[in-house]
Amino acid sequence: MLLSEQSYQKIDREVAKYPPDQKQSAVMAALAIAQDEKGWLAPETMQDVAAYLQMPAIAVQEVATFYNMYNVKPVGKFKVSVCTNLPCALSGGERAAAHLKATLGIDYHETTADGQVTLVEGECMGACADAPVMLVNNKRMCSRMTNEKIDALVGELTSGAAE
Numbered sequence: 001m002l003l004s005e006q007s008y009q010k011i012d013r014e015v016a017k018y019p020p021d022q023k024q025s026a027v028m029a030a031l032a033i034a035q036d037e038k039g040w041l042a043p044e045t046m047q048d049v050a051a052y053l054q055m056p057a058i059a060v061q062e063v064a065t066f067y068n069m070y071n072v073k074p075v076g077k078f079k080v081s082v083c084t085n086l087p088c089a090l091s092g093g094e095r096a097a098a099h100l101k102a103t104l105g106i107d108y109h110e111t112t113a114d115g116q117v118t119l120v121e122g123e124c125m126g127a128c129a130d131a132p133v134m135l136v137n138n139k140r141m142c143s144r145m146t147n148e149k150i151d152a153l154v155g156e157l158t159s160g161a162a163e
Contacts, residue, residue, distance in 0.1 A: 002048040024055040040071035069138045076111040081122030081135040091131035
């Protein structure tokens, strides 16, 4: 067992939402729980989730690699996803991404030297009217990201204030 007892308890609560013969239906929630604990989904973590849910490891890997909210490679403490879909791109997303890249000194799919921030492109986040939109660690939505708001976000993330 690679995860903490608390994580397995959380997975059990997700499994309980489905019929007993459909444990695999909790795979997305189980992967999110594992990622929250470990920071990313290493092959052995995905294998452990597969064994726990009694499903083929390849099926778990397929889910983890299909959805961009799962990290199958190590990422920084904070993963910032910038929506690059057309509505956001046309509403300042490209400008916001360029400012963020310049401020952090990294490009997409890179992590700052201190290991704090990884920058990735994101798919539609369902908030086109609030563009440009960013998502921090798949949980915190940041809307209408001006250069000033980006600078404040970077300051918060790199100072430890976002702990």
